[in-house]
Amino acid sequence: MNQLMDVGIIGGGPAGMSAALALGRARKNVVVIDEGRPRNRVTRESHGFLTRDGITPSEFRRMAREQIRAYSSVYFVEDTAVTITGHDGNFLITTAQGTTYQSKKLLFAVGMTDLPLPVNGLADVYGKSAFVCPYCDGWELRDQPLVLIANGEKALHLAKVLSGWTKQYTICTNGPDEFTEEQRLELLQHRIPVCDSPIERIVSVDGMVQRVDLADGNSISCTGIFFAPKLVAGSDLPQALGCQITETGTVIVDNFGKTNVPGVYSAGDAATTQYQVITAAALGSAAGMSINNELLLEAWNRQS
Numbered sequence: 012m013n014q015l016m017d018v019g020i021i022g023g024g025p026a027g028m029s030a031a032l033a034l035g036r037a038r039k040n041v042v043v044i045d046e047g048r049p050r051n052r053v054t055r056e057s058h059g060f061l062t063r064d065g066i067t068p069s070e071f072r073r074m075a076r077e078q079i080r081a082y083s084s085v086y087f088v089e090d091t092a093v094t095i096t097g098h099d100g101n102f103l104i105t106t107a108q109g110t111t112y113q114s115k116k117l118l119f120a121v122g123m124t125d126l127p128l129p130v131n132g133l134a135d136v137y138g139k140s141a142f143v144c145p146y147c148d149g150w151e152l153r154d155q156p157l158v159l160i161a162n163g164e165k166a167l168h169l170a171k172v173l174s175g176w177t178k179q180y181t182i183c184t185n186g187p188d189e190f191t192e193e194q195r196l197e198l199l200q201h202r203i204p205v206c207d208s209p210i211e212r213i214v215s216v217d218g219m220v221q222r223v224d225l226a227d228g229n230s231i232s233c234t235g236i237f238f239a240p241k242l243v244a245g246s247d248l249p250q251a252l253g254c255q256i257t258e259t260g261t262v263i264v265d266n267f268g269k270t271n272v273p274g275v276y277s278a279g280d281a282a283t284t285q286y287q288v289i290t291a292a293a294l295g296s297a298a299g300m301s302i303n304n305e306l307l308l309e310a311w312n313r314q315s
């Protein structure tokens with residue numbers, strides 16, 4: 012595509028698509044480059060988005076695309092952005108398929124990636140009866156016996172949050188526990204069992220967990236699992252372009268999604284630690300409007 016687009020959006024999840032909707036309605040030329048690996052693709056139902064509670068992620072995506080198609084200045088491309096060079100006013104995006112796109116502004120809506128935990132059988136239950144976020148999937152597992160796979164501070168945090176949905180859960184640290192004496196005492200006071208034996212395997216039927224077998228020979232029966240995933244940035248491109256990143260891989264932005272690099276924005280999971288579809292969509296929309304304002308102001312000032 013030889014045309015200089017107004018905005019290049021990398022990532023077509025809820026954040027990228029919300030930005031595209033705002034920009035399409037603002038009559039901007041937009042290319043959305045998306046490789047199609049959203050974080051929640053493993054899950055059967057997405058919860059908590061007002062008016063769309065329980066929708067499948069693929070249906071959410073289909074509806075979003077269909078509605079955005081009404082704005083003909085928005086182009087969707089199924090590809091991976093691999094390098095980006097240039098500067099505010101003229102960025103050059105090169106994709107894995109070797110196509111190049113030019114845009115005045117950039118939005119990184121690349122999400123985060125969950126690295127799989129090295130636990131036998133977890134892949135079979137992930138998204139079906141094993142989840143990462145009680146706000147997303149806690150309701151479906153309320154009052155049920157659960158196993159929480161996490162260690163140290165993360166386990167304590169998850170235990171506190173999960174206590175709103177069920178009182179029956181066991182923490183499996185999958186190896187030596189990393190709790191401080193104070194944390195151990197806190198868990199004891201709340202009568203939360205902790206198993207530090209390595210996990211042998213998760214036993215399941217059709218994606219529904221039955222029990223967790225431990226290397227010490229014990230088994231824990233349960234109907235669900237929550238675990239603390241290791242999260243990394245969805246793409247290295249923001250950092251490669253000079254965007255400031257936190258230690259945990261989140262792009263640092265202001266209230267309007269603006270990064271420290273002129274003309275470059277970020278939104279959604281990539282730029283917040285509040286991992287929710289509705290939050291990602293809201294941040295994407297705000298970033299889209301902010302980019303539009305910047306473009307309008309630049310055009311206005313050129314004319315004066």
Ligand SMILES: Cc1cc2nc3c(=O)[nH]c(=O)nc-3n(C[C@H](O)[C@H](O)[C@H](O)COP(=O)(O)OP(=O)(O)OC[C@H]3O[C@@H](n4cnc5c(N)ncnc54)[C@H](O)[C@@H]3O)c2cc1C
Pocket residue numbers: 021022023024025026027044045046047048049050051053054056057058059060090091092093120121122123125138142143144146147148245246248278279280281285286287288289291
């Ligand atoms: C198991 C699980 C269940 C969840 N359930 C819920 C739920 O019930 N309710 C809820 O609100 N939230 C849920 N979430 C969180 C939700 O998935 C995220 O908050 C949301 O997807 C973030 O949207 P996003 O647009 O920022 O990123 P994503 O949806 O992850 O989209 C990012 C997109 O960018 C693409 N991309 C990345 N790099 C490139 C590149 N270089 N070139 C092209 N494309 C690229 C990716 O392939 C992806 O398609 C869940 C998460 C998980 C892991």
